[in-house]
Amino acid sequence: MQQYTLKKSLGQHFLKDEAICKKIIAALQQTTFSQLAEVGPGAGAITKYLLQIPDIDFxxxxxxxxxxxxxxxxxxAIEGKIIQEDFLKITAPFEGSFTVIGNFPYNISSQILFKILGWKEQVPVIIGMFQKEVAQRVAAAPGSKVYGVISVLIQAYYSVEYLFDVPPVAFNPPPKVMSGVIKLTRKKEALPVKSEKTFTTLVKAAFNQRRKTLRNATxxxxxxxxxxxxxxxxxAEQLSIHDFAQLTLNMK
Structure with a gap:
């Protein structure tokens, strides 16, 4: 018997397709980690597999x-392992390095990524399920119509791999959109920027008026x-991550 209700306000769509769950776990197990944080476990579709991984802190x-x-x-087995708080307000759940995984609530998925970006020194790998449009934006290359602020700010620090689509029928209730799973792996080389703050300011200004030339927008x-x-x-969409980085060196 189902002992919980789905809350639209929390963007809840629970994964029920075991084949998809196993594909996500397989992607995770191609990486090595000793500490793992799951964001939004919901009814535990992925959690039940994560709890079986030996020798990790979860x-x-x-x-x-x-x-x-x-x-x-x-x-x-999950007793003592749940942090019952708003992910967007918590401090890092571990000291040292940890991997993040989750079927991210769609209404805050971009905010979740930016939150994790603040912990990038600690988080080498993120595997997340998003609304497909968001996953495509994160993974987009320069010149693409969907290349934008989130593409540049995430790809400045992480390589993004689009793993696979997830159809609406894999969830309860089925969302009205396709979903996609992506894997983010932190880049080894730091981006040569004047500062992270100037980089963010420049990228946001450039895309804020994306139809204008960079000269007019920034x-x-x-x-x-x-x-x-x-x-x-x-x-803006014609510039690579490195173009933006180089330009910060000329900023006022």
Whole structure:
């Protein structure tokens, strides 16, 4: 008997397709880790497999008290491993390096990624399920229509691999959209930027007015001499991550 209710306000769509669960676990097990955080375990579709991985420290972050109670009742091994808090407000769940996995609630999935980005020194790998459009945006290459702020800010620090699609029928209730699983692996080389803050400011300004040339969109950030460079004739989506990084070195 199902002992929980689905809450639309929390963007809850629970995975029920075991084949998909196993594909996600297989992707995770291609990496090595000793500490693992699951975001939004819900009814435990992936959690039940994660609890079986030997010799790791595991924590599940679940804001919904009803789901947390359901998980404790259904999977006794999870006792003491649930952090019942809002993921967007917590501090890092571990000291040192940890991997993140989750079927991320769709209404806050981008915010979850930006939150993890703040812990990037600690998080070498992220495997997440997103609404397909969001997954494609994170993975998008320069020149693509969906290449934007999230593509650049994530890919500045992580290599993104689009793993596979997940159809609506894999969930209860079925969402109205396709889903996609992506894997993010932290890059070894740091990006040569003036500072992370200037990089973020530049990327947001450039894409905020993406139909304009870079010269018009980011005029306030550079002096007139810098703005004469040919690159400023381009639009934001034509620039690579490294183009943006190089430009920060010329910012006011």
């Amino acid at each position: 924590k599940a972050i679940e804001i919904d008290s009803e789901k947390a109670a359901y998980l404790r009742a259904t999977y006794p 005029r306030a950030l550079f002096d007139e001499t810098a703005l004469q460079q040919d690159i400023f004739n381009k639009r």
